[in-house]
Amino acid sequence: MISTFLLTLLLMIGLFFFIRGSIKDRTEIVTISCEDSQDNILSYLRDYFQNRSYKVSSIEPETNKVSLEGFVSPSIFLAVFLSFLAGCGLFCFALVLSMLFDTETYLFIWLLIFCPLAGFFYWKGAGRIEKIVFRLDNNNSSTDTLITIQAHRDELIQLQSNFPFNYSVKEG
Numbered sequence: 001m002i003s004t005f006l007l008t009l010l011l012m013i014g015l016f017f018f019i020r021g022s023i024k025d026r027t028e029i030v031t032i033s034c035e036d037s038q039d040n041i042l043s044y045l046r047d048y049f050q051n052r053s054y055k056v057s058s059i060e061p062e063t064n065k066v067s068l069e070g071f072v073s074p075s076i077f078l079a080v081f082l083s084f085l086a087g088c089g090l091f092c093f094a095l096v097l098s099m100l101f102d103t104e105t106y107l108f109i110w111l112l113i114f115c116p117l118a119g120f121f122y123w124k125g126a127g128r129i130e131k132i133v134f135r136l137d138n139n140n141s142s143t144d145t146l147i148t149i150q151a152h153r154d155e156l157i158q159l160q161s162n163f164p165f166n167y168s169v170k171e172g
Contacts, residue, residue, distance in 0.1 A: 001100055008096045015089040019082055019118045023125030026153040032163075033144045038064075038136045041145055045134060048159065054132060065135045072152075074126035079119035086118035130155070 034041055045066075046056075054070035094108035101108075132151040149156060 005096050005100050008093055012089055012093055015085065019086065019121060022078065022082060022122050027150060028153050028156055029148065029150045030156050030160075032147040032149070032160075034147060035144055038138070038145050041147060042066075042136060044164065045147075048162070049132060052155075052158075054130075057131075063135060064137065065133060068132040069129050070132075072126070072128060072130045074123050078126075079123050082122050083116050083119035087112055087115035090115055 049068050049070075052070065054068040056066065057069045058067040059065075090111045091109075094111045097108040097111075098106070130152055132149070132155065134147060134149040134151075137146040137148070149159070151159075
């Protein structure tokens with residue numbers, strides 16, 4: 001019985017870190033080499049991010065760096081899903097506690113009132129201002145334009161799937 005309790009306790013710790021990881025910042029930096037001119041790329045990136053509700057927060061002409069900001073709202077589905085997962089985990093934990101302490105009452109089932117806290121935690125932490133920073137540089141060895149973009153991982157994946165120019169991603 002103690003081994004079942006310890007395994008369930010480990011699963012609850014894993015669930016806690018999974019819920020906490022739902023609001024983790026997943027910012028990455030990607031460098032893209034593109035064969036088009038800086039003006040075309042800059043106008044495309046400006047229009048693309050404006051269509052995705054980002055607004056220019058600063059422009060540094062001496063370094064060709066543009067910073068954008070936009071509010072990313074939390075997902076209702078994910079808030080409900082995390083609350084459901086927390087409910088399943090707390091229900092299992094309550095069952096193990098009931099078996100461990102050999103109670104005939106449903107005393108530990110009251111732990112389920114805490115499952116909406118997971119969705120509330122996600123909702124409060126996931127709604128935030130996201131920053132995107134990109135810089136355009138000329139590649140010295142060729143006529144390519146180097147684009148360095150710092151953004152959320154999902155935003156970078158979306159940009160790369162919609163990018164209309166010929167490009168190659170540089171590792172680094």
